Amino acid sequence: MLDIRLIREKPDLVRKNLKKRREPEKLKLLDGLIKYDKRYRNSLQRLEQLRHERNIITDKVAKLRSEKKPYKKEIAKIRKIPKEIKKMEGEKEKLGKKTVSCLMRVPNLLHESVPYGKDDEDNVVVETFGKHPKFDFESKPHLEIAEGLGLIDFERAGKVTGAGFFYLKGELAMLEQAIIRYAIDFMVKKGYTLIFPPLMLRRKPYEGVVDLDDFESVMYKIDGDDLYLIATSEHPIAAMFMDEVLDLKDLPIKLCGISPCFRREIGTHGKYTKGLFRVHNFNKVEQFIFCRPDQSWKLHEELQKNANELYQGLGLRFRVMNVCTGDIGSIAAKKYDTDVWMADNHYREMGSNSNCTDYQARRLNIRYRAGEGKPPVGFVHTLNNTALATSRTMVAILEHFQQKDGSVNIPKVLWPYMNGIRTIERK
RNA sequence: GCUGGGAUGGCCGAGUCAGGUUAAAGGCGCACGGUUGCUAACCGUGUGUGCGUUAGCACGCGAGGGUUCAAAUCCCUCUCCCAGCGCCA
Numbered sequence A: 001m002l003d004i005r006l007i008r009e010k011p012d013l014v015r016k017n018l019k020k021r022r023e024p025e026k027l028k029l030l031d032g033l034i035k036y037d038k039r040y041r042n043s044l045q046r047l048e049q050l051r052h053e054r055n056i057i058t059d060k061v062a063k064l065r066s067e068k069k070p071y072k073k074e075i076a077k078i079r080k081i082p083k084e085i086k087k088m089e090g091e092k093e094k095l096g097k098k099t100v101s102c103l104m105r106v107p108n109l110l111h112e113s114v115p116y117g118k119d120d121e122d123n124v125v126v127e128t129f130g131k132h133p134k135f136d137f138e139s140k141p142h143l144e145i146a147e148g149l150g151l152i153d154f155e156r157a158g159k160v161t162g163a164g165f166f167y168l169k170g171e172l173a174m175l176e177q178a179i180i181r182y183a184i185d186f187m188v189k190k191g192y193t194l195i196f197p198p199l200m201l202r203r204k205p206y207e208g209v210v211d212l213d214d215f216e217s218v219m220y221k222i223d224g225d226d227l228y229l230i231a232t233s234e235h236p237i238a239a240m241f242m243d244e245v246l247d248l249k250d251l252p253i254k255l256c257g258i259s260p261c262f263r264r265e266i267g268t269h270g271k272y273t274k275g276l277f278r279v280h281n282f283n284k285v286e287q288f289i290f291c292r293p294d295q296s297w298k299l300h301e302e303l304q305k306n307a308n309e310l311y312q313g314l315g316l317r318f319r320v321m322n323v324c325t326g327d328i329g330s331i332a333a334k335k336y337d338t339d340v341w342m343a344d345n346h347y348r349e350m351g352s353n354s355n356c357t358d359y360q361a362r363r364l365n366i367r368y369r370a371g372e373g374k375p376p377v378g379f380v381h382t383l384n385n386t387a388l389a390t391s392r393t394m395v396a397i398l399e400h401f402q403q404k405d406g407s408v409n410i411p412k413v414l415w416p417y418m419n420g421i422r423t424i425e426r427k
Numbered sequence B: 001g002c003u004g005g006g007a008u009g010g011c012c013g014a015g016u017c018a019g020g021u022u023a024a025a026g027g028c029g030c031a032c033g034g035u036u037g038c039u040a041a042c043c044g045u046g047u048g049u050g051c052g053u054u055a056g057c058a059c060g061c062g063a064g065g066g067u068u069c070a071a072a073u074c075c076c077u078c079u080c081c082c083a084g085c086g087c088c089a
Helices: A004-009 A011-020 A024-066 A072-077 A081-105 A142-148 A154-160 A170-189 A203-209 A212-218 A234-239 A293-314 A359-364 A390-400 A412-417
Strands: A124-129 A193-195 A227-229 A245-247 A253-262 A281-291 A318-322 A334-341 A347-355 A367-369 A376-379 A381-389
Touching (some): A004 A011, A004 A024, A004 A081, A011 A024, A024 A072, A024 A081, A124 A293, A142 A390, A170 A193, A170 A253, A170 A412, A203 A359, A234 A253, A234 A381, A281 A390, A293 A334, A293 A347, A293 A381, A293 A390, A293 A412, A318 A347, A359 A381
Parallel strands (some): A245 A367
Antiparallel strands (some): A253 A281, A281 A381, A318 A334, A334 A347, A347 A381, A367 A376
């Protein structure tokens, strides 16, 4: 959420940002917002005037009563006012809600280094890492490899849960755990604190972390409770300090989340959906930072460097993309995607690194102060990046390190976590 | 799940049982000013949010609703904390 005062004082700046984002329909939203905000403030003033009139008489009544003088006449004068106040309150409330719901939909201001573009075609390659895999046989997609090794069962999962779910078996299930431990150990060594968060959130904190429009389509809701299954540990971690004032000396707070992630992800027709790439639940190790505004751009690069080192450690071929103005989400001011090479010779998203500046923190009301007893200075900045999402990392490993005989070599960095297994072989 | 106790400003803590000059005693912290050879101590002022921003006004006592001319105070619903009991890992 942007600062409403920024919109009042510099609407043109916000307009320019919307044009850069190629969101012309949001220009109308912004105009509506400005109108609602004005009407809201008008009704607020009229309401306060009414309350003021009532308060004057109310004080008079109190005085007369304490002096044991008659006061009934005074009360008769303002009998009607409470009703009028209630009406005005309703109006003010309605306008206030409209204003806020518009405000919540106005996207974050973009950083100047974000390239201008229409969609993911216009994202700019920042850097490419790793050797391009070459095969002297016909390489296979990961699903075929995993099924050939008897390590995955989508069919039985489909029977009991539906499409998009799977059973991992044997060495592949172990590989998943190895990926998690590798990522955790790496992040902890870098000074990040490991967090296992709650796997459900109430609606209110959830509204602070995601776009309202995403709720019904993306999230699993628990029937009978005000609870949603988390789509990533980013969400409960971001919400962790909701309504708090953090001490400057504690910033930056660097965290590493580990959790299952639950995603309904309907409406993904036409996208790459075979196998483990797009599933309803998977595990993910996540990087998250709360920091001072002046630290966030440097830390954004740090988060990317961490991801690069993790993927390089695995020996993967991947590239870092600077996501363009038309493709970036509404919460991020700048975003790097990390896309990994796949056996059909396409690069696909492995991770996503966002600097949300104060946009998320304002919604969640997370501020910072210079020290104990001092007043809050402003909102913190929040950043998040994937460390490793297990399902997609498994896809990458299976496809990069497949052998002619159908076996798969395990990256060396995972050996310590694989009980001596260095190659997954056909039985 | 049941019973009882609680939630007040950056923090601690009065006020709630009898609704009304309570921005809310008192204290701590913090900011500014004064005094002092430095520090400490001491004295004074300030220290929630919103709208107009000059005066001012409104809101505000966990969240939401109700009663009333008037609610921190009375009533209802919900959330969280503490204690005890029950139940299950």
